Amino acid sequence: MSKNNIVSHLKQKKISEVLSTGKRMDGRGFGDFRELTIKRNILFKSEGSAEVWLGKSHVMVGVKVGTGTPFEDTPDEGVLMTNAEFTPIANAAWEPGPPNEASIELARVVDRGIRSAEILDTASLCIISGKLVQIVFVDLYVLNYDGNLIDACSAGAIAALMGAKKPVYSVVEKEAKPTGEKVPLTIRKKPIAVSVIKIGDNLIIDPTADEEDVMDCRLTVTFDEEGNICTMQKSGSVGLTVDEIKKCINMAQEKAPEIRAKAIGD
Amino acid sequence: MSKKPTTKKTTARKPVRSKKSQKVISWKRADGRLFDELRPLKIESGVLPNADGSAYIEMGRNKILCGVFGPREMHPKHQAKPNEAVLRCRYHMAPFSVDPRRSPAPSRRDQEISMVMRSALEPAVFLERYPRASIDVYIEVLEADGGTRCASINAAAVALVDAGIPMKDLVAACAVGKIEDKLIVDLGDYEDKKGQSDMPVAYMPKLNKVTLLQMDGNMSAEENEKALNLAIEGCKKVYEVQREALKKKYGIDQPQDRPPKEFPPEEPAEEPQNEEGPE
Numbered sequence: 001m002s003k004n005n006i007v008s009h010l011k012q013k014k015i016s017e018v019l020s021t022g023k024r025m026d027g028r029g030f031g032d033f034r035e036l037t038i039k040r041n042i043l044f045k046s047e048g049s050a051e052v053w054l055g056k057s058h059v060m061v062g063v064k065v066g067t068g069t070p071f072e073d074t075p076d077e078g079v080l081m082t083n084a085e086f087t088p089i090a091n092a093a094w095e096p097g098p099p100n101e102a103s104i105e106l107a108r109v110v111d112r113g114i115r116s117a118e119i120l121d122t123a124s125l126c127i128i129s130g131k132l133v134q135i136v137f138v139d140l141y142v143l144n145y146d147g148n149l150i151d152a153c154s155a156g157a158i159a160a161l162m163g164a165k166k167p168v169y170s171v172v173e174k175e176a177k178p179t180g181e182k183v184p185l186t187i188r189k190k191p192i193a194v195s196v197i198k199i200g201d202n203l204i205i206d207p208t209a210d211e212e213d214v215m216d217c218r219l220t221v222t223f224d225e226e227g228n229i230c231t232m233q234k235s236g237s238v239g240l241t242v243d244e245i246k247k248c249i250n251m252a253q254e255k256a257p258e259i260r261a262k263a264i265g266d
Numbered sequence: 267m268s269k270k271p272t273t274k275k276t277t278a279r280k281p282v283r284s285k286k287s288q289k290v291i292s293w294k295r296a297d298g299r300l301f302d303e304l305r306p307l308k309i310e311s312g313v314l315p316n317a318d319g320s321a322y323i324e325m326g327r328n329k330i331l332c333g334v335f336g337p338r339e340m341h342p343k344h345q346a347k348p349n350e351a352v353l354r355c356r357y358h359m360a361p362f363s364v365d366p367r368r369s370p371a372p373s374r375r376d377q378e379i380s381m382v383m384r385s386a387l388e389p390a391v392f393l394e395r396y397p398r399a400s401i402d403v404y405i406e407v408l409e410a411d412g413g414t415r416c417a418s419i420n421a422a423a424v425a426l427v428d429a430g431i432p433m434k435d436l437v438a439a440c441a442v443g444k445i446e447d448k449l450i451v452d453l454g455d456y457e458d459k460k461g462q463s464d465m466p467v468a469y470m471p472k473l474n475k476v477t478l479l480q481m482d483g484n485m486s487a488e489e490n491e492k493a494l495n496l497a498i499e500g501c502k503k504v505y506e507v508q509r510e511a512l513k514k515k516y517g518i519d520q521p522q523d524r525p526p527k528e529f530p531p532e533e534p535a536e537e538p539q540n541e542e543g544p545e
Binding site for chain 1: 314315316317318320327329331332333335338341356358360361362363364365366367370371372402404406408409410411
C-alpha cells in the first residue's frame with residue numbers, strides 16, 4: 001500500500017519530527033485508533049455485507065456464497081476465497097487493471113487471518129462429496145484510501161461473515177437443488193488483525209496514508225478472542241529487533257478486543 | 267450505503283408522476299409503480315475525499331459510486347490529443363453487486379458500457395479547454411438492479427460538475443422498455459429481464475440533444491417514437507434531482523464550508539516600499 005503517493009522530503013521530515021515529540025500529525029497518540037464505524041448487511045444482493053469507515057479509509061465488504069467443485073485433496077470441504085479490489089476512485093494514484101502487489105497482500109493477509117483461525121466449518125459447506133461444495137467469496141472493495149486497509153478489511157470481513165447467510169441445498173438422486181431456505185454461516189472464531197508500523201524508532205498503530213508512505217516496515221498480527229496469534233505478516237524492507245517485535249505484539253494485543261467489539265457489534 | 271453524518275442527502279422519496287397518467291392508466295407494474303413513474307432516486311455529490319469530483323446515486327436498488335479525476339496529465343502520453351482533453355470512462359461492477367458473484371475482471375459488457383458512457387458524456391464537456399489532458403470517470407457499481415448504465419451516466423454528470431469541469435449541460439439518462447405490450451419508464455431488474463424491449467436514453471435537457479440511444483428487443487416505429495418521448499420526460503425528472511444534488515452542495519442559500527468572502531472597505535492602498543527585495 002505504500003509508495004502510492006509521492007511524499008515530499010519536507011513531509012517525511014515533518015512526520016518524523018512530530019513523532020519525536022510523542023504526538024502524530026493528526027494529534028493522536030502512538031497507540032490511538034481512528035474512529036471505526038461498521039455497518040452490517042446493507043446490500044440486498046450479497047449474502048452478507050459490511051461497510052467500514054476507519055477515519056477516511058472506506059471499505060465495502062461483500063460476501064457471496066456460490067457453488068463449485070472442491071479441491072482434489074479436500075473433497076469434503078467447502079472453499080473460502082478472499083479477494084481485494086483497489087478501485088481507482090479510492091486514490092488518485094491507483095489505476096484500473098489487474099490486482100497489484102499491495103492488493104494481493106491485503107487479500108492474502110486478511111484471508112490467512114480468517115483461514116488460520118478456522119472460523120468457518122468448511123465440512124458443513126459440502127453438498128456432494130468430491131462433486132459440489134459451497135464457495136464463500138469475501139470481496140474487499142476499497143472505496144477510499146487513507147491508510148491501514150488491512151485492519152479495516154479484517155474487521156469488515158468478520159462483520160460481513162457474521163451477518164452472512166448461506167442457501168440450503170437438498171440432494172435428491174445426486175442432484176443438488178437449493179431449497180430456497182437460508183441459514184446463517186457458523187462462525188467459530190473472530191480473528192482481528194492489528195497492524196503496527198515503524199517510522200524511525202517509533203512504533204505506531206492505525207497509520208494514515210501519509211504515515212504508510214513514509215513507513216520503514218509494518219507488522220500485522222491477527223488475534224483470536226482468546227488472545228492467541230493466528231497470523232503475522234511483516235512487510236517493508238527494514239528489519240525489526242526482537243524487542244521491537246515484542247512491543248508491536250503487545251500494542252496490537254491491547255487494541256484487538258476493542259476493534260473486535262466494534263466488528264461484531266456487541 | 268451510509269454516509270458520514272455531516273454530509274447531506276438529496277432525496278426524491280416521493281415518486282414523480284404526471285397527472286395525465288393517473289387518468290389514463292389503470293394497471294400497475296410489478297413493484298406498484300405507474301407506467302411513467304421513476305424509482306426512488308437519490309443523488310449526492312462530493313462523497314469521495316480523494317477524488318476531484320464524485321457522486322453517489324441510488325436509483326431504486328442500484329447503488330453506484332462515481333469518481334472523477336482530472337483534468338490531469340495523460341498517462342500513457344501517446345493517448346493524449348494535442349487539441350483537446352480525452353474523457354476516459356471505466357464502468358466496473360463489484361463482484362458482490364449481482365447474483366451470482368461475478369469476476370472482478372472487466373467483461374465485454376463492461377467495456378461496451380464504458381464506451382457508450384463516454385460518448386454520452388463527451389458532448390456535454392468543454393474538452394477543448396484542456397488540450398493534452400485526461401479526464402477520468404470511474405464508475406463502481408456496488409449493487410445492480412437494472413438500468414445501471416443510466417444511473418451511472420446520471421452520477422457521472424454530477425461528479426463532472428463537482429470536479430469543476432466546465433460543462434455545456436448536465437446529462438440525464440433514463441430507460442424506457444416494453445412489457446406486456448405496454449411502455450414503461452425506468453425499468454427495474456425484473457422488468458429488464460422479462461420485458462420485450464429496453465431502450466436506454468441519455469439527454470441534455472438544455473441543449474435538447476440525445477447523447478445515448480440504444481435499443482434491444484422489438485418495437486414498432488410508432489412505439490419507438492412514443493418511447494423516446496417518454497424517456498425524455500423521464501430524463502427531465504432525473505435532471506431536476508441532479509440539479510438539486512448540486513444545489514445542496516453549491517447553492518447560494520446553503521451553508522457553505524467557507525464563510526462568504528468579505529471585501530475590506532476601500533482604503534487608499536499603500537505602495538509597498540520594495541519590501542520584496544531584489545529578484
